[in-house]
Amino acid sequence: MLEAGGRVLPTNAEPRVRRAGGVSVSDAKAAENAAFPSSSRAERPATIYDVARVAGVSHQTVSRHLKGFAGIRPETRERVERALESLDYRPNMTARTLATNRSHRVGALTHEISQVGPSKIMQGASAAAREAGYLLDIVSLDVEDASAVQQALTLITQQDIAGLIAFSSTDVMTEAFVSRDFPMPTLIEVEDDDLVGGHPTSLNFRGFRAVVDHLVGLGHTRFFHIAGPPGWVSARNRELSYARALAEHGLTSLGTAHGDWSSASGFAAAEQISAALGVTAVVVSNDQMALGAMLSLKRRGIRVPDDVSVTGFDDIPEAAYFQPPLTTVRLDFDTQGRASFHRLLRLIEGPSASPPPPLTIELMVRESTSRPPT
Structure with missing residues (x-):
């Protein structure tokens, strides 16, 4: 909530209630938290302000580090990383979306994930998405059923997603992607029949x-x-x-x-x-x-x-x-999935995003x- 003057207060801040003897509830909890810091962290997720305090830097520095900005000294970056790990920091995705006016969800279409290959690829892509601060919304379908593909594309593009990726290179999927205009970056992991099929590097x-x-x-x-x-x-x-x-x-x-x-x-x-x-x-x-x-x-x-x-x-x-x-x-x-997500991420965030790993x-x-x- 906002205090007079516009300073942001934590929404879960407790009112200071005085007890006999002049000790407030919040004073007592502060003493308890000082003695048992781990139990304090269990009550609420760590914020960038907590990370900044532990690292001895400003919260703006923590924010720049989380967004991958260059120009942070290596020793400062290392202190922030240690603080993030010690506090088990997890970014607030809703707040991040509101602050940047950009979604951090990515849609993914894939063949039946009961099969080993598609399942493992999805695991790799999901892990890469989490590491980059995104969530992967996975839709599993029959990628040779034209009506199912069209229905899935219609539904998923109505969601608030930053990008869309298709992992199954069927003619039906390719045609569906080519025939549509998408309001967000899209990537279909499609191979070229002539250039990739027998190319010595494929x-x-x-x-x-x-x-x-x-x-x-x-x-x-x-x-x-x-x-x-x-x-x-x-x-x-x-x-x-x-x-x-x-x-x-x-x-x-x-x-x-x-x-x-x-x-x-x-x-x-x-x-x-x-x-x-x-x-x-x-x-x-x-x-x-x-x-x-x-x-x-x-x-x-x-x-x-x-x-x-x-x-x-x-x-x-x-x-x-x-x-x-x-x-x-x-x-x-796993690396295939990670590489695919990183290719999409470069479409979303630009060349500054991490390059895909080699296959x-x-x-x-x-x-x-x-x-x-x-």
């Missing part, structure tokens, strides 16, 4: 090159591919990356079947691998489809890896516990690959 190409190099090194020349749904740009890019990786060795695929990323679809896709083809290596576009494919092969009496080697892509936590453990490409989903891949060689049968 994660997809680097991953499939590592897989194919590994299999060719074992002696394989007869490959089959289980790809993701054609309506996903990422699935098309993985399929193209696989073909280009084979081409580097002068090889072509003996066939391709498509799934929908699920284990059941991988099982069905593997049923299309004819014994007459003489396939010795099945390269699958994600781990869950690889799981289904291995079960399908097993039920047909085809041994993995003795008869056919199988690889995945993503390295979900369960991949190391498949039977046999799956050779796959490890993607850092990496790693081939995890396990027991589902070996030399082809002789």
Whole structure:
């Protein structure tokens, strides 16, 4: 509330009530808080004034530090950081929005987060948002359902959000974003079919090159591919990356079947691998489809890896516990989510925002690959 003259008082300030002996309630509580500072902090969240007092700086300095302003001396910044940590300071998002006239919520559209990849990406993006002082409002939907995407976009853009990001690069999602004018910064994590799919710096190409190099090194020349749904740009890019990786060795695929990323679809896709083809290596576009494919092969009496080697892509936590453990490409989903949020943050706050972290891949060689049968 405001005192005469405009000085801001804490809204939870207690009235000074005098007791017999001339000691006020607030005086008594001050003595108690001095003796037990931790219990005092438990009664109300720390403010920037508390942080300033502990750090020995002005509250304006604390505010500038929280907003990422340059020009604060390193020793001062360190004192403020120590004070923030010791007081377990949490910014008041409502007050911050009112003070800056800008929302600190970001909308996020994603594919069903029951799947490992989207779930891990969301965790990374949410963590990056919190670290930057934002909250991520997540909407999970069928990203190949045009009406569901349009409805979600209509609802979320009616909210007070600072930006919007879509994590699933389907044709439906891309078309929905292109066809709308948005009142806030937006980012869709979409890949370009022609430039990214087989580009030597893309994660997809680097991953499939590592897989194919590994299999060719074992002696394989007869490959089959289980790809993701054609309506996903990422699935098309993985399929193209696989073909280009084979081409580097002068090889072509003996066939391709498509799934929908699920284990059941991988099982069905593997049923299309004819014994007459003489396939010795099945390269699958994600781990869950690889799981289904291995079960399908097993039920047909085809041994993995003795008869056919199988690889995945993503390295979900369960991949190391498949039977046999799956050779796959490890993607850092957490970093992907963080990188996506930082790209959006630079659209919201400008180039001063932190740059996105670099993305990496790693081939995890396990027991589902070996030399082809002789």
